[in-house]
Amino acid sequence: MNPIRIGLPVTKITYQIEAIRRTGLMPLDAALLQAVGDGKPTVPELADHLGLPLRLVHTSCLSLIENDLLAINFKTGHLRLAPRAQRAYDFRRMRTLSFLGQPEERFFTVAQELAWGTVFEWQTARDTFEVVGREELQVLRTQAVDNPLTQYDSTEILALYNTMRFESRRADDEDTIGVAVNHIADVNGSILHVDLLALEHEGLTELYPAIATLRWRDRSDLSELIGTLRRRVNELPEFRKLSTKPTTTSSPVPGIRLACHVRFQEFAAVAQLQHLASQVDKESEHVREEQADFLDQCQSLLETATRFEIVRDDANVAECRDQLCRAEEFCVVHSAFWSQDGIQQYYDDVLGALQRNVDVFLLRGLAEDVLGVVDVPPVLRELVEAASRLPGRLFVSSRPHHSHAKFVIRDGVEGVISSFNFLGATAANPQLNLGLRFATDSPRADALEMRILRRLGAGDLAPELLAKLRKCLDQKELTSRLASSSAVLSGLYAAPDPVSWFADEQARNAAENISCWELVTNEGHRDALLSALHSASSSITITSGDLTRSAVDPVFVRYLADAVARGVQVRVLWGFQGDDYEQRQATIQLVKELRERIAADPARFLINSEPKPVHAKTIVVDHSVSIVSSFNFLSYRGTRSGAHEMGVKTYSSRIAGELEQVIVQVLAPGV
CATH class of the missing domain: 3.30.870.10 (Endonuclease Chain A)
Structure with missing residues (x-):
């Protein structure tokens, strides 16, 4: 069958957002808030408790009151935590508090695909698909979108902005929060299209990207859209329309990016940079904007640089034991299955970690059968009983959460991802099992270890386990900052040939046994x-x-x-x-x-x-x-x-x- 070209009608709206940049608390501010929460309600008590001059404590308290972190009873002079500070204190998240700075003007663009009402980041859509100037096949809307973008209220728009800001972790947005929508700056519309190979199999039409890509950022992966299209094409055959394979050698519409064949070996943004470099009008605003976008993506990939080592067969068991023995805060062992012998081989290591006040998670992803039965080995019951007398906490799956993943991660800085069932198989397993050991030089919120655990937390994990895991991750992220990328950024933007510079940077990493990576799910x-x-x-x-x-x-x-x-x-x-x-x-x-x-x-x-x-x-x-x-x-x-x-x-x-x-x-x- 010929490729199917599907066009998705899209509306996009640009909002002018009022955002406030937050600044972190000084150590003294955090100490004062903690002391007030602990029951020191007056300035003299605080000064005596902290051993600080009365004037300094008084000045800091005034600043905290002005920023709505402290409240004062003017009759008694007693201080108390303001509501948001009280919540942070109750959940032991004082480090999340910050001062609010001056408001800044930001522009935020949201796109909505009109056929099914999916909201996504417009930049993601533009990077993922070719934006065409004319409609080739429009997937018509079969029913009105329940909540069209044009009817979103200010609260919903701010929620979208703050969610995107949090997920993107861009340096210029990391410490900002949207507080108001001033007005709509622009309303526009376009057609996104994607070419899919359609093949009949077992009475159903399977769709696959004609130009397959695998992007680094999870949220811009093609797989979710293709999964939706597969279902829609089979549910609604009238949406199908065959076309000849699209040409990618010329563009009748000025300023429209050509489709680009992306190889599995290449990072998608590098291929796009190569394509842009070949365009005649390299100085146009459109080309410069496109190049800046792809340079940002290349920078993001280079920031993933991590040390990897291959782990084979019984070495998986040794690595798991090593992670348990060296854990300082928490250790997560995730396996598709578990067994008596599989858990027994880590018995002493788990108890040792708990004795050091380490939180240990033993997670099983799949059930014994279709009824969702999970067999609990006797050794696991013994381990739970022994753990109750130790300072650390042991968290064990009470039910499967539909995961086939296998990994071990400690403290968010080191781990192993593998084909080996850590809690089910033993060192005597005769099969070939391959994994990768990876380590991050310093804690980073975007490190592979943290990304894996965040993906796990987005799944069907039991609520009690999910809450405990997220607490560990939040604490780790709050005590770390993203690694500085200024050298990479300046190098990419300053290079006359960014593609060659990117290749040279990759070569330098290779010489130090460092590799860039993408998470595949x-x-x-x-x-x-x-x-x-x-x-x-x-x-x-x-x-x-x-x-x-x-x-x-x-x-x-x-x-x-x-x-x-x-x-x-x-x-x-x-x-x-x-x-x-x-x-x-x-x-x-x-x-x-x-x-x-x-x-x-x-x-x-x-x-x-x-x-x-x-x-x-x-x-x-x-x-x-x-x-x-x-x-x-x-x-x-x-x-x-x-x-x-x-x-x-x-x-x-x-x-x-x-x-x-x-x-x-x-x-x-x-x-």
Whole structure:
């Protein structure tokens, strides 16, 4: 089938926002608020308690009163915490308090897709899709949007602004808060479009991006939109319209960005910078604005630079024990399953952490069966009983939360993400399991460790566990600041050739065993797999713990065959996790059919004919970029109803090479 081009009618409104920049409390201010909360209501008592001059305490108290952090009874002279300070005191979040500065004028643009009423950040939409000047196919609105953007009140607009500011963590917005909407500055509309490959499978139409991308920022990932479109196309066939493949060589509309083929190996913004550099009118305001946007994205990627090391097989157990032993504040161990032996191997390490007053989370993502049953091993009951007598707190899943992810993270600064079930498997497990150990030099709110835990907190975690985990993360974020990026920023903007500068910076990181990364979650894995097959130029290596017809479907086979036909060397290493003999034989038959279908030189398409002891889930492309994950690429298509999955994409030839070396060793004997 030809690609489907879908256009999404969008309205965008720019609001003038009044925002106030907040400044953090001085240590004296925080100490005064804490003392008032502890029951020291007068200035003399505070001065005596803190050992400070009366005049200094009096001046600071006046400042706190002016900023609505303290209240005073003028008859008695007694101080008390103002409402927002009292809430912070009650929840032990005094560090979140701040002074409010002078109001500033900000402009905030919101876009609403008219077909289904989804609100998203306009800049995200513009970076993700091509903005066209004329309509090619409009997805018409079938019913009125329940809450159109044009009817949003000031409170809703401010909520959108403050949410975006918090999530973006941009340096110029990090300490601001919107307090009023002055007026609407501009109202406009456009058509966003995306080209999707449509293939029939099992009576349904599957949609995949014709130019697959995998972006660094989660909220701009294509997967959520594609998931929505898949459902809509099958529910409402009249929305489908076939078109010829769009040209990307010229643009009839001045100032419109051309579509750009983005390879799996490249960070999307780098490819866009290359495209902009090729435009004739490089000095136009449009090009400069576009370039600034992509430079910001490149800077964001470089800021992720982190040290990674490969963890293999039984070393996963050793790493988990090490994280528990070195934890100072909290340690989260997340596993799809748990077992008696799996938990027993960490028994002493967990008790040791609790003895040091460390909070330990033992989380299980999946149930024993479709009824949601979770078996509680006897050792876990013993551990809970022993923990009740120790200063640290032990938090254990009371029910599954639909997650297949596997990771260990301590203190928000170090961790391991892997295919290994930390609480279920043991060091004696004979299967190949691959993971990545990562560490952040200093605590950062945007570090990989914190991003993983925040993603976990956004899932279906039990409320009591969610509250405890968020408290740990909030405290960690409040005691850390984002790492300075001024050197990276100035270097990118000052470079005559930003693309080359970006490549040089990547090379310098590689020399120090540092890699940039992107977090891959849920449906993004399937799109990443197809993107890798679509754009690999020399080689691609795929491993999966299982292999099924539902994942090795006509869509996958087509992408695979195209890659082999281009001369790409494809290696596939798969395992089998069940004990059903008939299912095992059916899988072997599927591999045989796949070999016959691809029909290529065995040196270009290598796949084991029978299952190997493999539980690893990886993709390696062109010896330079790789994904290590919990996602079984060859047995799962990543439907939205599936379990939560998590992986890390690293831009490192060292890591890619080490992964390939391990995989080839397992794949080669008796293929």
